[in-house]
Amino acid sequence: DIIMTQSPGTLSVSPGARATLSCRASQSLRNNLAWYQQKPGQAPRLLIYGAFTRAPGIPARFSGSGSGAQFTLTISSLQSEDSAVYYCQQYNIWPGTFGQGTKLEIK
Amino acid sequence: QVQLVQSGAEVKKPGSSVRVSCKTSGGSFTTEAIGWLRQAPGQGPELMGIVIPTFAPPKYTQRFQGRVTITTDVSTTTVYMDLIGLRSEDTALYYCASSVGRLASFDSWGQGTLVTVSS
Numbered sequence: 001d002i003i004m005t006q007s008p009g010t011l012s013v014s015p016g017a018r019a020t021l022s023c024r025a026s027q028s029l030r031n032n033l034a035w036y037q038q039k040p041g042q043a044p045r046l047l048i049y050g051a052f053t054r055a056p057g058i059p060a061r062f063s064g065s066g067s068g069a070q071f072t073l074t075i076s077s078l079q080s081e082d083s084a085v086y087y088c089q090q091y092n093i094w095p096g097t098f099g100q101g102t103k104l105e106i107k
Numbered sequence: 108q109v110q111l112v113q114s115g116a117e118v119k120k121p122g123s124s125v126r127v128s129c130k131t132s133g134g135s136f137t138t139e140a141i142g143w144l145r146q147a148p149g150q151g152p153e154l155m156g157i158v159i160p161t162f163a164p165p166k167y168t169q170r171f172q173g174r175v176t177i178t179t180d181v182s183t184t185t186v187y188m189d190l191i192g193l194r195s196e197d198t199a200l201y202y203c204a205s206s207v208g209r210l211a212s213f214d215s216w217g218q219g220t221l222v223t224v225s226s
Contacts, residue, residue, distance in 0.1 A: 004151075034212035043202055043216035044152060055214060056108075087151050091210045095168040098151035 002026050002090050004099035012105040018076045021102045023088035025069040032092035035064055035073045038101075039084045047086075048073065080106050109134035109205040111141075111217035118223045124191040127220045129203030134215075136184040137161045140206040142213060143177060143188040145199045152202065157209050158186065166209055193224045 003026040013019045023033070031051040036044035046055040048064035051071060063074045075082055085101045114128040129141065142157040156167035158177045165177040176189045186203060201220045204213035 032210070036213075043204075043219055044213075045216070046212055046214050049212040049214075089152075089212065091212060094166070094210055095154045096210060098153065100151050 001095060002029070002093055002097050004088055004090055004097055006086075006088060006099035006102045008102060009100075010103045010105065012107045013078055015078055015080060015106055017078050018074060019078055019082075019104055021073040021075075021086055021104070023066075023071045023073070023099055025071075025090055027093075028068045029071075029090045029092040031067060032090060033064070033066070033071050034089045034091065035062075036087045036089065037082075037084045038087065044087060075104070078106055082106060109139060109215045111203050111205060111215055113201075113203060113217040113220045116221040116223070118225065119193050121194055121224055121226055123193050124189060125193060125222050127188045127190075127201050127203075127222070129186045129188070129217050131184045131186065131205070134205060136179075136181065140208050140211070141177075141179075141186045142204050142206055143175070143186075144202045144204060144213075145197075146202065146219075147196075147199045155188070155190075157206070159209070160186070163209070190222075193222075195224050197222065198224045 005024045033051045035048040038044040052064040083106045088099045110133045112130045140159045143155045144152040146152045155171045158165040160179040178187045203217040205215045
């Protein structure tokens with residue numbers, strides 16, 4: 001299975017600032033990479049698919065970039081509601097696999 | 108967008124089995140893929156298997172092959188996940204989620220079902 005490694009494990013950022021979350025795959029994914037947001041007690045919510053395409057209803061503050069085996073989720077103008085755990089998922093090769101998550105704290 | 112509603116929490120004994128249901132609405136049941144994923148505390152989701160009702164048989168990940176069975180009821184647009192041989196390590200939140208195919212992102216998720224395995 002493809003291993004997805006996310007960094008950092010925890011990120012503390014001030015409101016209004018920008019957060020940059022990284023995701024590295026154990027092999028090339030082309031652009032078959034998704035990002036999810038999960039708040040406590042809730043199911044994951046799809047933010048980005050195809051590495052950079054926002055899912056319906058996702059604010060433009062969320063942007064995805066990267067290709068191959070290295071990807072980035074950038075969240076600009078951070079708000080308190082962005083506090084959550086963020087996961088990346090590859091779906092280039094069966095089975096789709098997820099990273100271990102980055103916890104984003106808004107301090 | 109597809110809405111997914113799962114059955115309630117379960118408490119099971121080691122060695123027993125569990126069935127979790129996922130009622131779907133608002134989408135095309137026969138062409139949407141429905142996956143089952145589980146999430147242990149503090150970990151990312153893990154795919155168990157996926158099915159496209161009436162279009163393709165279920166496909167299971169190697170880790171769960173032989174222990175999980177995914178079935179569908181077209182008349183009620185419900186997908187079921189059966190897991191046998193439960194052990195304490197199976198204690199987790201189980202989610203169903205919809206996708207456009209076997210290899211794709213999951214765009215809608217159920218609310219999750221907590222399965223606790225304890226003697």
